[in-house]
Amino acid sequence: MFLGLDFGTSAVKALLVDGAQTVLASATAPLSMQRPAAGHSEQDPRAWWQAMLDAVDDIGRNHAGALSAVKGIGLSGQMHGAVLLDHAGGVLRPAILWNDVRSALECSELEQAVPELRQITGNIAMPGFTAPKLLWLRKHEPATFAALRTVLLPKAYIRHRLTGEMIEEMSDASGTLWLDVGRRDWSDVMLAATGLSRLAMPRLVEGNAAAGTLRAELAARWHMTRRPVVAGGAGDNAAGAVGLAAIGAGDAFISLGTSGVLFAATDRFRPWPQAAVHAFCHALPNRWHQMGVTLSAAASLAWWATVTGCSEAQLLAEVGVPAKPSSALFLPYLGGERTPHNDGTIRGAFAGLSHDTDRRELTQAVLEGVAFSLRDCLDAISASGTRIEDADVIGGGSRSAAWIAIIASALGIPLHRLATGETGAAFGAARLARMAVTGEAPDVVCLAPARAETIPPRPDLAAAYAPRIAQYRALNRGIAAAVRQQ
Template sequence: MFLGFDLGTSAVKALLVDGDQRVLAEAAAPLAVSRPHPGWSEQDPESWWQAVLDCVAALRAARPADWAAVRGIGLSGQMHGAVLLDEHDTVLRPCILWNDTRSMTECRALEAAVPDLHAIAGNLAMPGFTAPKLLWVRRHEPEIFARTRHVLLPKSWVAQRMTGERVEEMSDASGTLWLDVGQRDWSEALLAATGLSRAAMPRLVEGSAPAGRMRAALAAEWGFAAPPLLAGGAGDNAAGAVGLGAIRAGDAFVSLGTSGVVFATTDRYRPWPQGAVHAFCHALPGTWHQMGVTLSAAASLAWWAGVAGLPEAALLQELPPLREPSLALFLPYLSGERTPHNDAAIRGAFAGLSHEAGRAALTQAVLEGVAFSLRDCADALAASGTALREATVIGGGARSRDWVAILAAALGIPLHRLAAGEFGGAFGAARLARLAVTGEAAAAVCTPPARAETVEPDPALAAAYAARLPRWRGLYHALSKVSSSGETTA
């Protein structure tokens, strides 16, 4: 038996998986985000642990005999968050999350301090990453920075609570701007630029490698027959790729989750910072991946549902037949944007409104705006030499066939929807746990799931979107002139 945890932004999810990769039980516990100032996003790490305990109680109650037989645990989770610990491993302040935009000034300072940052880290300095957050703390909370002895990412802090060891794996470490992504090791130069040293960093392992064993007392408290082995785990998208079997060069998926991701596995380190493409280590040895990211994908539909005062499902039911683009345009920059603009200050907008543009037209515009933003991501990957020919589509938004059809037409490639099953971060984490315990070959375990259907791009709609795309892209430049600065330092 294997256990996978996914520490998300809105919830912790856990799966109990057997030796045949069947999900025997699942549990989830919600999380809240604190926004003490505009552009800020924080969580109390202790709330993660309590959510983990809630999931443990639910799974243990659901399958007590199977639960006791768990041999390995894997964790995936939200990336980039900064958990600051003192010499006693006490958390010093709330974790600054991946979608926090306060450190744009620090990003510019970091790039000026390390001119070859892009070549080493494989990424632009963005406020979502971890290193700029530490520079912000150093500048605005010097007493906290002075007491900081260790920095952990969210899932690794949870793992430390389980094992007592500070360990990180390559995919999550890639999102800190402290990792030499090509060499798969901490960079002394990048650490020094933020006033840190290797001593502040956890030990590095591969995601499928053993990372420690659960403390005996905790294992007994949780009801395990023997202390399980913990795998290195993975950042959320790399873990999702493992769950999907996207482990070979050319494998790709598109995620319509809270944020939107275009993900492609590569067999070598392929940075492309000029297009704001992320180049990260994969969770498996000798593999890397590229990502384009839009920060508000399904989050845009959730926002619109709140404004409209209707459930998302009700809005989707109002959509007209998909024969032509919406009467309106929507830019999904509600939290700024990463690929291709790397603009934390940009904000979203509706445009082209008319008396004829009713609620259904605006819903369609939201779906199309997210699809166009993901087209920006796909084009940025293509400019780097990674062209998508097909992709699996996952995430909550993939439940809407209309949205998948819009996305297929906007991207101009076939998209595969999955059959019933769980293939997200928690499932990928459970697969990594199995690899760490058994030493099996990744290709034998990380197999692709069954497809429910393939949605081909509708030729007429694809042509209409191709004609609409330049106009949609032009709105970014107009909008950037009126969006207020996203930097908040008080």
């Protein structure tokens, strides 16, 4: 038996998986987020801990025998968050999260201080990353910075509570801007730029390596027959990739959730920061990955449903699979955009409206706008030399075959819908736990999920989309200043 724990922003999920990789039980415990000031986003790390206890206790009440047989525990979690500990291991302040944007100025300062930052880290300095948060802390909360002994990412804090060890793995560490991503080691240059040294960092391991043993009192709490090994684990997207078997060069998936992610596994470090492509270590040794991100994917459809007063299902049914592009264009930059623009101030827009434009045309424009933004991600990743020939699609948007058909035609590659419900990052974490216990090779454990349907590009729609994508990009260039948040 193996236990996967995923620490998200809105909930903690626990997943119990047996030796045949069948999910036996799951439990979720909710989390809340605090916004003490505009642009600030925080959580109390101790709330993660209590939510984890609640979720695992819930599994224990209903599946006590299976939980008692757990041999390994894998961790996944939200990336980039700064958990600040003092010399005694106590939490100094609430964690500053991935979606906190207070450190925008510090990002510029960090890029100026370390001209080689993008080559070392494979990324642009963005407020979401961890290092700029520490520059902000040193400037605005000097007493807290002076008391700081260790900086941990969210799941590393949980590991510390589970095992007593301060250990992090490569995929999550890649999102700090302190890791030399190509060398898979902390960068002394980047640490020094934020007033830190390796003494403030946890020890690094690979995601499928053993990274501590569960404390005896916790093993007793859950009536476990042995003290399970705790694996290195993974950041949320890398853990999801392990669950989907997206671990070899060319493997790819699209996450069509609130935001949209195009994830591509690579066999070497391929930085492409000039187009805001993320280049991170994968959770498995000698493997890396790239990500293009569009910030408002399913969120764009949810926004439009709210505006129209219709359900998302009703809007999707009205569009179906279109015979031709919408007469309208939509820029899905409701909260800024990541790839390829790296602009948090740009905003969305409709264009090309006429007296004949109706709700169905505008809904189709919204769906196509998200598809075109994912095409921007695909082209940005392809420009780095990575080739993506097909991809799985996960997330809430994957339930719409029509939307996937639009995206497939915009990207020009076949897309696959999965046969079974998603288990997400927690399932990938459980797989990493299994590898840490058994020593099995990734290719043995990371089996691809069954696919229910392959949706190829429609040649007629793909041909019609080519000039529309060019118009979409021209629209962005032409009105970017007008729609930028002042």
